[in-house]
Structures are given as C-alpha cells and as structure tokens.
Amino acid sequence: MAFRQSFAARALSAAVGLGAALGIGFTTPAAHAEQDASKGIEEYRKMMAADPFSNPGLLAIDAGEALWKKARGTKNVSLETCDLGKGPGVLAGAVAEMPRYFADADKVMDVERRIVWCMENIQGLDTKDIVKKAFSGAGQDNSEMEVLATYVSAQSNGMPLKPQLSHPKEKEAFDIGEALFFTRAGPFDFSCQTCHSVSGTRIRLQELPDLSKPGKEAQLAVATWPAYRVSTNSMKTMQHRMADCYRQMRMPKVGFGSDAVTALVTYLIKQAEGGKVEVPALKR
Amino acid sequence: MKKFIVAAALCALVAPAATAGGVSPETLQKVFASSWKEPNAKNPEGAKPDWASRLVQDNLQKACSQTHNNVDKDLAAEIQAAAKASVKYPEDGKLIGDWKKGEKIAQDGAGLRYNDKVDAPSGGNCYACHQIDKKELAYGTIGPSLAEYGKLRDFKEDAIKAAYEKIYNAHAVVPCSNMPRFGAQGILTIEQIKDVTALLMDKESPVNK
Numbered sequence: 001m002a003f004r005q006s007f008a009a010r011a012l013s014a015a016v017g018l019g020a021a022l023g024i025g026f027t028t029p030a031a032h033a034e035q036d037a038s039k040g041i042e043e044y045r046k047m048m049a050a051d052p053f054s055n056p057g058l059l060a061i062d063a064g065e066a067l068w069k070k071a072r073g074t075k076n077v078s079l080e081t082c083d084l085g086k087g088p089g090v091l092a093g094a095v096a097e098m099p100r101y102f103a104d105a106d107k108v109m110d111v112e113r114r115i116v117w118c119m120e121n122i123q124g125l126d127t128k129d130i131v132k133k134a135f136s137g138a139g140q141d142n143s144e145m146e147v148l149a150t151y152v153s154a155q156s157n158g159m160p161l162k163p164q165l166s167h168p169k170e171k172e173a174f175d176i177g178e179a180l181f182f183t184r185a186g187p188f189d190f191s192c193q194t195c196h197s198v199s200g201t202r203i204r205l206q207e208l209p210d211l212s213k214p215g216k217e218a219q220l221a222v223a224t225w226p227a228y229r230v231s232t233n234s235m236k237t238m239q240h241r242m243a244d245c246y247r248q249m250r251m252p253k254v255g256f257g258s259d260a261v262t263a264l265v266t267y268l269i270k271q272a273e274g275g276k277v278e279v280p281a282l283k284r
Numbered sequence: 285m286k287k288f289i290v291a292a293a294l295c296a297l298v299a300p301a302a303t304a305g306g307v308s309p310e311t312l313q314k315v316f317a318s319s320w321k322e323p324n325a326k327n328p329e330g331a332k333p334d335w336a337s338r339l340v341q342d343n344l345q346k347a348c349s350q351t352h353n354n355v356d357k358d359l360a361a362e363i364q365a366a367a368k369a370s371v372k373y374p375e376d377g378k379l380i381g382d383w384k385k386g387e388k389i390a391q392d393g394a395g396l397r398y399n400d401k402v403d404a405p406s407g408g409n410c411y412a413c414h415q416i417d418k419k420e421l422a423y424g425t426i427g428p429s430l431a432e433y434g435k436l437r438d439f440k441e442d443a444i445k446a447a448y449e450k451i452y453n454a455h456a457v458v459p460c461s462n463m464p465r466f467g468a469q470g471i472l473t474i475e476q477i478k479d480v481t482a483l484l485m486d487k488e489s490p491v492n493k
Contacts, residue, residue, distance in 0.1 A: 176315055179307040182352050184345040186338045187396050187471055188464040191349060195426060203412045203424045250396045252320045252335055260319030 044282060057228030057280025060142050060235045064151025067144060073123030082118035084152065091155035096277050099266045100164040108173040110265045112239045113257035115148050131256050135240045138232060146235040150226040156277040161223050163270040177267025180260060190249040206284060211271055219275025222268050227281040235280060238265055348460035360459040367455035370468045374478060379448045381478030383489035389476050390416055390483055406471050408480055417490045426462060434485040435492040448481045
C-alpha cells in the first residue's frame with residue numbers, strides 16, 4: 001500500500017511536470033513552440049530516469065505477471081510453461097529474439113500472437129473475447145494482452161534485438177514485411193514508406209522515425225513497445241501500433257496477430273537490430 | 285490511358301520486383317486476404333462501400349510501390365499524362381471557393397477510416413504534412429511549406445489552375461507523389477477542392493497575409 005501511495009504521488013508530480021512543460025508551448029515564440037510537445041515528453045523521460053518508479057507503465061508489469069501465473073482455461077493451468085522460443089517457461093531474453101518460427105504452430109509469431117497461441121493450446125482458453133478487447137479504449141484499464149505483453153517483454157530489458165531470419169518461413173516473413181512496408185493502397189495511396197522514410201519529418205508535431213533503413217531511429221522506435229502512451233494514459237503494444245497506422249492509412253481493420261502484422265514486425269525488428277529493449281517505454 | 289495501363293502492367297513484369305526476396309503479387313494478395321477479414325453483420329468494422337477495393341492496388345499504386353516511388357522517366361511521363369487526364373474541373377470554371385471553408389478542410393483529419401461515419405464528408409488533413417497558415421504551429425513537414433503560396437506566385441491565373449490540379453491529382457505534377465489524389469480518388473468533392481485552392485490562392489486568405 002505504501003508503494004501504491006508513493007507511486008501515485010510520484011506519477012502525479014511527473015504528470016504535473018509534463019503538463020507544465022507542454023503548457024509552455026502555448027506561450028513561447030513559434031520556433032520554440034513547435035518543438036515543445038516532444039521536449040515535454042523528453043523532460044518526462046528524464047524525470048523517470050531519475051526516478052524509474054514514476055513510470056505508470058510499471059503497474060502493467062505487475063498485473064501481467066499475476067495474469068501469466070494464474071491458472072485459467074479448460075485445462076486450469078497458468079501460462080508459465082509457454083515457450084516463447086527459448087524453451088518452456090524461459091522468459092529472459094525471449095522477446096528480444098521474436099518474431100521467430102515456432103514448429104508447434106508452423107508459423108512465425110511475434111510475442112502477442114504467441115501469447116494467444118499459448119492461451120489456446122496450453123490453457124485451453126477461449127481467446128475470442130480477449131483478442132477482441134486486445135486494445136484498451138480511452139478511459140479503460142489495460143487489456144489482458146497489454147499487460148501480458150508488457151510483462152514478458154520487460155524480461156528482455158537491456159538486451160539487444162536479435163532478428164531471427166535463419167528459418168525459411170522467417171525469411172519469407174521478412175520479405176513479405178518489406179514488401180508491405182512499400183505497398184501503397186487504399187483511397188489515400190499510403191504505404192508505411194509515405195511517413196517513415198525521411199529522417200526528421202513530422203505529422204503535425206509528431207516526429208516520425210525513419211524505418212526504411214537500419215539504424216538508431218528504428219532501434220529507438222521499435223525496441224520500446226509495449227509503451228505507456230501519455231496521450232491515452234494506457235499501455236499500447238506493437239500490434240496496436242501497426243493496426244492504428246493502417247487505420248490512419250484508411251485501410252480496413254487488420255487482424256490481430258495476422259500474417260501481415262507479423263511480417264511487418266519481422267521487417268521492423270530487422271531494421272532495429274541491436275536496439276536495446278526498454279519496456280515499458282514512455283511515448284506520446 | 286490505355287497506354288499507361290499497358291506500361292504499368294509491363295513494369296510489373298519487368299521490374300525486378302523491387303521487393304527484395306521477390307515476393308510475388310500472388311503471395312502479397314494472399315497475405316492481404318488472410319490478414320484483413322471480410323467485414324459482415326457480425327464484424328461491421330471496416331465496412332465501407334469500397335472496402336474490398338482497398339485491398340487491391342490500382343496500376344498507379346503498383347507502379348509506385350514496386351519502384352519505391354522512383355519510377356523511370358518514361359513511366360513517370362505516362363503517370364503524369366494519365367493524372368492530368370483525370371482532373372475534372374468545376375462546370376462554371378471558377379476554381380476559387382471559400383478560403384474559410386478551405387481552412388476547416390485543411391485542419392480536418394477525419395474521413396474514410398473504418399471508425400468514421402460512412403456518409404460524413406472527409407477532411408483534407410493538409411496540416412498533417414504542410415505548413416499553411418503560419419499561425420497554425422502544429423503542422424507537419426512531409427510535404428513542402430505552403431505559407432504565402434499565392435503571394436509567392438503573384439496570384440496568377442495559371443498558378444490557381446496548377447494548385448487546383450495538384451490537389452485534384454498530385455501525380456499530374458509529381459509522379460508517385462506521397463500526396464493523396466484528393467479529387468481523382470473522391471476523397472474531397474470539387475467544391476471542397478475549390479475551397480482548399482482558395483485557402484492557398486485567395487488574396488484575402490491568411491496564408492497570403
């Protein structure tokens with residue numbers, strides 16, 4: 001309880017600090033104002049580095065751990081024997097090497113797709129509703145997928161992303177992901193390349209990482225999901241990032257854990273190779 | 285137009301599938317089909333009248349995707365000519381509408397997403413990528429700044445026409461442009477395009493103050 005209280009107080013002071021930093025944006029000259037939103041987030045990050053317990057996303061790790069260890073489904077077992085690629089129950093460093101090919105499913109899977117597979121096959125859980133509610137809405141608590149993905153991803157913190165491309169299906173996923181990255185479609189003719197191929201550009205005030213080539217921008221953008229989003233006050237995952245980009249691109253709703261999203265994530269992880277996992281990060 | 289279609293088809297065959305690893309169009313189409321489920325009564329999300337067509341690339345989209353927007357000179361000329369031919373003009377010939385409405389359209393980022401109302405008019409979301417009225421600080425930088433657009437062009441008649449055409453179908457000016465084909469794809473109506481043209485080219489527009 002003492003921890004909860006001190007957490008709340010710290011989160012509040014950090015949030016006030018962010019608000020103040022953002023607020024300045026409306027009173028300074030234009031040249032400065034346009035950068036203040038990202039500066040505000042930067043301030044917030046610095047405060048969190050000084051006091052890591054002020055990151056509200058940390059609660060998701062605890063909630064995710066509890067859910068991971070809870071016996072559920074027709075088999076009434078926990079997810080603790082779920083194999084994320086390094087053996088049943090081995091979490092340390094597993095997410096840093098995903099997506100990867102899983103022989104038991106004969107599919108390439110990212111962490112979220114794999115968790116769903118484990119729920120269905122290890123726990124005998126009906127995942128229909130869980131998948132339907134995978135992305136928490138405004139004002140809602142973090143979803144089951146969000147807290148579980150945050151918990152297992154955090155077990156790779158500090159470890160470099162290691163793309164898995166040796167299996168033919170992993171290579172195929174990468175190739176499809178690369179093709180999708182450049183695929184223009186829908187009424188707006190957008191592809192991922194439209195917004196993510198030139199360093200230093202923005203949509204409105206949101207800075208855009210260049211994901212069309214390997215490097216620091218891709219590392220920072222990709223190795224930091226799931227993240228706590230300040231704009232929604234909730235955890236958001238990589239699956240959500242892909243789905244929401246496709247929504248803004250005016251494409252129909254892409255399937256959670258679908259081949260397309262897995263392929264794109266495989267491509268992005270390759271661009272971000274070597275980036276250190278940092279979960280839960282803080283994003284706009 | 286026919287020539288362009290032939291050229292695009294040819295490009296699809298000849299271009300060393302700029303996609304590394306040589307992902308075939310068939311494979312891509314399969315991924316599209318399995319990853320974007322058909323909306324139905326139980327799953328109405330994404331159910332727009334043109335839903336299915338959004339998963340099939342037209343020739344322009346194919347050509348620009350396969351070349352990562354770097355089309356060769358000949359194909360660029362074909363694309364440009366086809367885009368120019370696609371432009372429809374207002375019946376009364378007046379290309380300038382209401383800049384105040386144009387500013388609202390430029391600010392509005394809604395429309396055509398699966399969570400937007402089907403019949404609601406779309407915005408142009410111009411500020412997402414362009415600086416326009418300098419008073420708006422929250423502008424993007426994917427496209428060039430359009431501040432003082434009309435003033436810099438002396439409000440000339442041909443510049444008004446060029447702006448209208450650029451908004452209607454940007455590929456008439458820059459083949460494989462990043463900019464949506466607001467008129468040719470039916471995103472904005474002719475009236476709306478006139479309003480956005482006014483925002484850029486009207487002497488009274490704050491863009492030119």
